[in-house]
Amino acid sequence: MVVVAILAAGRGTRMKSHLPKVLHSLGGRSLVERVLESVEPLSPSRRIVIVGYQAEEVKAAMQSIPSLEFVEQTVQLGTGHAIQQLLPHLEGYTGDLLVLNGDLPLVRAQTLKKLLQTHQENHNAATILTAHLPEPKGYGRVFCNGENVVQQIVEDKDCTAAQRQNRRINAGVYCFRWQDLARVLPHLEANNAQKEYYLTDAVTQVGQVMAVDVEDYQEILGINDRLQLAAAYEILQQRVKEKWMIAGVTLIDPNSITIDETVKLHTDVIIEPQTHLRGNTVIQTGSRIGPGTLIENSQLGENVTVQYSVVTDSIVQAKSRIGPYAHLRGQAQVGTGCRVGNFVELKNTKLGDRTNVAHLSYLGDTTTGTKVNIGAGTITANYDGVNKHPTKIGDRTATGSNSVLVAPVTLGDDVYVAAGSAVTEDVPNDSLVIARSRQVVKPGWRKKQKSQE
Ligand code: UD1
Ligand code: CA
Secondary structure (H helix, E strand, O other): OEEEEEEEOOOOHHHOOOOOHHHOEEOOEEHHHHHHHHHHHHOOOEEEEEEOOOHHHHHHHOOOOOOEEEEEOOOOOOHHHHHHOOHHHOOOOOOEEEEEEOOOOOOOHHHHHHHHHHHHHOOOOEEEEEEEOOOOOOOOEEEEOOOOEEEEEEOHHHOOHHHHOOOEEEEEEEEEEHHHHHHHHHHOOOOOOOOOOOHHHHHOOOOOEEEEEOOOHHHHOOOOOHHHHHHHHHHHHHHHHHHHHHOOOEEOOHHHOEEOOOOEEOOOOEEOOOOEEEOOOEEOOOOEEOOOOEEEOOEEOOOOEEOOOEEEOOEEOOOOEEOOOEEEEOOOEEOOOOEEEEOEEEEOOEEOOOOEEEEOOEEEOEEEOOOOEEOOOOEEEOEOOOOEOOEEEOOOOEEOOOOEEEOOEEEOOOOEEOOOOEEOOOEOOOOEEOOOOOOOOOOOHHHHHHHOO
16 A cells, blocks of 8 residues: 655745746646656555645645645745654554655656565665766765665765765655654754755665666656756657657657647658647647647547648548648537638638638638638628627538628528628528629719819
8 A cells, every 4th residue: 555745845946936846837737747647557545745835826736636635834844844744644554655756747657666566575664766867966865785775865965075976866756664754754853954854864764775776867857947847848758759750650850849748649640840739639640730830639630731720629620731821729620621721710610521711711600511612801700799609601602702701690502602792691592692782883983083173
């Protein structure tokens, strides 16, 4: 049985931010949410987040996570002091406690499992995660004997010059037999450079402690400042992109592309430069996205192309071509084989199969049938200043250039709208509608005017 505690009470001074460090976002999720995700596969019996600095904000940000517990550390006197706050909450508990720093967003569940396993198999009082860092500055150094048994952990600020040469560092992930830890916690002292109660001091007092090295040291990079936040994002992106390239997706100029971990891509998708895929986006096989495109929370079918466009909260079915410079939003749905072209905006609009909206249009709250042709510059006037109204357009209907459809309005099947019309009333099937004043030509008008001058 394992209880998880996440240290999230610190301010994170080095972030130079009003936002508590653990709430800073990394690829769409906060640092502390990421830590929580990494422990999920261990099925902990309880998950406790220790909050302090801006506790209310931190709690509010995690409100929606079920059965999460919060314990307050009202003054931040160090990581050891933070864990002391658990004493009244874990009275009588006889299992293990997994402690993680809240600023450790890249750690893998697999690594935590291995730590827990080593801890339990060796009946250790504590087992800690360590790494050999090329640049260990700022981290606590871990000194072990030949059997990976920890002798001492010395914080960077407390190290002698010789101790600082040690590149084996404390990752900030610890597994404790709770009863052993609970015994030593009340006796911690703050005799150190930072005048803090260090959890690392407790580690060496509990009994036999083993160190487990992480395979990939990038996993345990702690986020203390914005440089490390950016470096972590890069590592995350690298993981995601490698995964998709191995799975059969082409990324052209991967460094200019960003992909959230939540995105799903199928084989033979091609992502062109400067393209960003976010949220719950799914892209089916053969589609080519970009360059210069943002797709967010959208589903794209097979063999879709999207160029220089923004697609959010929308669906595009197979073989449709979007862009350049299109904007789909608010549950837009594009059928198969459609074309949504230059400077076209679709909002809460459903296009039937093989419909074209090729140039300079706004369609809002509109439903079209199949094989509709929306002429250049057609606009649906869907808003009367108070309410939004729907527009319905039947199969094979075509609108002339620069026409306005004033909603609510319905055009039947096979309707033709004359260019420049302002359509305010419904139009039955098979009709031509001309809703503009007739052209008047007055020959010789200029000459006549001159003679009057
Ligand atoms: C800590 C470790 C160090 C390790 C490093 C790994 C200690 C004493 N040092 O150092 O050995 O190499 O992490 O990244 O533990 N926090 C609280 N309450 C407090 C102080 C901190 O909840 O009173 C939380 C912070 O919000 C943070 C975590 O504990 O999530 C670690 O604190 P931080 O100040 O970042 O510790 P480091 O100096 O990085
Ligand atoms: Ca840290």
